[in-house]
Amino acid sequence: MNRHKKSRGVALITALLITALATIIVTNLAWDNVMDRQRATVLHRDQAIQVALGAESWVIDILRQDLQDNQTDHLGEIWASELPGLPIEGGEVFGVIEDLQARFNINNLVDNRGRVDQDSVDQFKHLLNALGLDPRFAGITADWIDSDTDPLFPDGAEDSIYTGLTPPYRTNNQSLTSVSELAAIEGMDRATFRLLEPHISALPGRTEINVNTATAPVLMSLDENMTAANVEALISEREGAGFSDPAASFSAIGLTIPPSKLGESSQYFRLKVVVRIGTVRITLYSLLLRGTNGVTPILRSLGTT
Ligand SMILES: [Ca+2]
Ligand SMILES: [Ca+2]
Structure with a gap:
């Protein structure tokens, strides 16, 4: 009777122990999952920002080349067309360049x-x-x-x-x-x-409106x-x-x-580039000044829309 009671006691303890161990393993697994997801999010966010900055460099080249090609700016030029969505590893990138002198400063x-x-x-x-x-x-x-x-x-x-x-x-x-x-x-x-x-912008100093x-x-x-x-x-x-x-x-x-x-050319442009990688989506706005010394980003901001 006593022996029987004892072995029931051991079985119960073993069962409790197994349950406890299982809980610990499950908790660890869940914790690892959360950590993995967070690590992935941070990694994806870093990657997305790098991709956005890469797109910015590409756009700077386009604007620089455009200034070499001609002295006026109009909506039929390459910079004015929306950049089509491009697939990247785990996501996509797309963007649009806007002439800020199309607006009232x-x-x-x-x-x-x-x-x-x-x-x-x-x-x-x-x-x-x-x-x-x-x-x-x-x-x-x-x-x-x-x-x-x-x-x-x-x-x-x-x-x-x-x-x-x-x-x-x-x-x-x-x-x-x-x-x-x-x-x-x-x-x-x-x-x-x-x-x-x-229809409005806030550019440094006074600027012409580009009627094109x-x-x-x-x-x-x-x-x-x-x-x-x-x-x-x-x-x-x-x-x-x-x-x-x-x-x-x-x-x-x-x-x-x-x-x-009656301005016909522009110095200030705004790039909006959207990058999605995994569940991360970022929007980079970059105010670009194009002068005789090239194209310079003068203000950047990150958004989520
Ligand atoms: Ca041009
Ligand atoms: Ca005042």
């Missing part, structure tokens, strides 16, 4: 001494009108970046407005480094910003008398190889635009 609203440039404020008003947005944002934006703290009349906004908000903050009073800073200006909401964002690549609303902003039909005609005329003589094309539709507003 918000920093044109001030001159190089930080004073408001009224011509550009008027042009920004035309752009806002073309987008069906409140033209008062032009004065409010100009105040946000001009160096003084005196509100423009009638649409300005300086510290007296922003310090009354909850939480209070002060006017930027200097040029923008990112258009997203405009989210802070008086009256700006997400819906307005979304509509405006594809400008978006339709930006073309519209060049003259307050421009009609939607004019814009349509201009866009179909520039298709393929850009305008052969922009001044002539604009005067043919009865608009005299100063030559300083």
Whole structure:
């Protein structure tokens, strides 16, 4: 009876021990799996960033070669076509280069001494009108970046407005480094910003608009008398190889635009490259400056969209 009890006890302990060992092994296996997955994710992320930087070098070569080939930039050129998705080990890469001088540079609203440039404020008003947005944002934006703290009349906004908000903050009073800073200006909401964002840029200093690549609303902003039909005609005329003589094309539709507003080439481009490896997906945005000394990345940011 006792012996029987004893052997039952041993069997029970053995069973418990086996269960315990099995649990430890399973836990270890699960832990190793988690570690493997994390290691793979870190590895894939590193690889994805390397691939993105490789794509950036490739794009730099394309832009450099383009400058050697010709002096103008238009949407029929190689850089302007979307880079098709390319398979890479365990994933894919694709990208797109955008001419940032196809947009209205918000920093044109001030001159190089930080004073408001009224011509550009008027042009920004035309752009806002073309987008069906409140033209008062032009004065409010100009105040946000001009160096003084005196509100423009009638649409300005300086510290007296922003310090009354909850939480209070002060006017930027200097040029923008990112258009997203405009989210802070008086009256700006997400819906307005979304509509405006594809047509504006925040480039260092003042830049020309490239009429060969400008978006339709930006073309519209060049003259307050421009009609939607004019814009349509201009866009179909520039298709393929850009305008052969922009001044002539604009005067043919009865608009005299100063030559300083009719840029035909670009120095600032933005590369967006998306890399997917395994479950990792990264987006690299790279602001590229193309000058006489070559093409230089001047601002990079990583995103997940
Ligand atoms: Ca070119
Ligand atoms: Ca100001």
